[in-house]
Amino acid sequence: MSKVGEIILDKVTRKFGAVAAVNAVDQVIEGGSYCCMIGPSGCGKSTLLRMIAGHETPTSGRILIGGKDVTHVRTGERGTALMFQNYALFPHLSLTDNVAFPLKIHGLGAERRDRAREMLARVQLGHMADRMPSQLSGGQQQRVALARALITNPQVLLLDEPLSALDEFLRLRMRVELKRLQNDLGITFIHVTHTQPEAIALADKVIVMDHGLIEQAAHPREIYDRPHSPYVARFMGGQNVVSARVLTVGDEIQAEGAEGGRYAFAPRAALRAGQEIRFAVRRDKIRLDQGPAGGANALPGKVINVEYQGTFVKVELVTPQAEEFVAHLPESDFFAKPLHFGDEVVARWQPQDVCMLVGSNNSSGDALAH
């Protein structure tokens, strides 16, 4: 990874009145990486993106791109290009002129139209070069926006929810194309999204934000498998969050849930007796049986929903733990002994599948809350 396209955020803060939309964020994004910023709306991800693009000035802190302090450099002069959520094509200009616009601004002569046509051909729109934006479908408009953003050879491409306006089919296809484009160009992509599968599928690094703070920034596998806080576990999904109080510490942590359940797992963080903790267990690590309750790492519950998902079956339980509890069962296991609505079951997991949630952010992370 090179210095080109590397982004350093140094205590970046943006306040709107008394509210800090982005609060003293420190982060290094490697040059040439694909970075996804994710969080519920209002978490500050778009503000952060706009500050990197230069459409917003930090209240304090510094932003460095490729080793150069660009905190107060004009937008358009800092080696970034922003692709807008609604594409923001110029409605009065043909596709060629749209794509050539940044070159025209930089004073290029007639050659700019040739370069624009080349770029349009690259996004498979060469045959439409003379059309107007209103004559295109959403997916085509997006390609034009992409071509216009790339025409200046930016070090960093910033994408503001680029796929949210597309239908499911196009979204998946454009996702593949974005990833391929990033591989081909080797420039840094920063992609803001509120869709978890998108972030996990695309990113080399996922930055999970909430309330203007970075909750966790890591490889998607790390984020998914070892969430930092209850919020990250809930927001990224695929996890069950369990609350308990530590009873004894030693070779094995013993804890007790408010409902009376016993939990045991290997110590992964410094804990003391009496401490309130939360831990996560992946949905696909849960097994359900209909035997008697009892033993450690077992939680009794009642089936309230069963959804067949093709490769697995999603079983939703209500448990004495006042939080959604879901098990993803391999389909062959499930159909060997099917469960139905209202069945009493016991959810069990292995001690090594417990992930301690050391972060304190306990908000629901409800992705539907926006």
Added chain:
Amino acid sequence: MTPNRMSQLSVLPFTTILTVFTGLPLLMVVLLSFWTFDGLEYRPEFTLANFAAVFSSPVTWKIFGNTLRYAAITWAITLVLGFAVSFYLVFHVRNLKLQIGLFLLCTIPFWTSTVIRMISWIPFLGREGLFNTGLMQLGLIDQPLEFLLFSDFAVILTYVNLFTLFMIVPIFNAMAKIDKNVIEAALDAGATGFQILRTIIIPLSRTGIALGTIFVVTLVMGDFFVVRVMSGGQSSTVVSAMKNNIDQMYYPQAAAMAVLLIAVVLGMVATILRVVDVRAELAK
């Protein structure tokens, strides 16, 4: 009743009004312009003498020139004012309520009649008017400024006062439709404020500019009242010349001049509509 018949029926009242009160009188004027007039009476005999008289008179060219000059100056001033006011309202006033409030403020002069607004300039601009008295009391001048009233200045000032809103409304309307993200996209490409104005905002406001231009130009070209009062009878336009003809019962000549004026105005409107496809833009 079929939907087609229904829509035909619903445009019937307006069609009737247009035909009876605009179409027929216009036709009469056109016919009249070819009638024969011998100084005593006019007869329905075809002649081009009225047009010949109009075209051969140097006065015609002078008053057409004068009218076009008023139209051009008024257009330029109202365009700059209308564009600036709209630009301010759309791009600088972020608060929608304040934006609507300020917009309504622009319409307040229209709560009184045109005549009152025009007449009220007279005590302000006159020799002993408020403005001159004020300047003299401040010691800035010792003779009252003569050009303020009963002059081209007064005529243009009144036109601008009366017609600027007709420029503001359509330009504001067109500008308000510009997607703010489009401006940010231009900024992102590195465009300066002036480049954005020239390459994005002006082209995207062109429907409003065209409509405002049509309003202002046709209003000025069709006026005779403002020019008669505010120039103190020293200046005349096509319509005021037409009024003189009518007062002297020279109806066919007045009609010929009217036909000429209509042709000129139609030509101007057609040119504007050729440059800007108002219909396609409004349909958006």
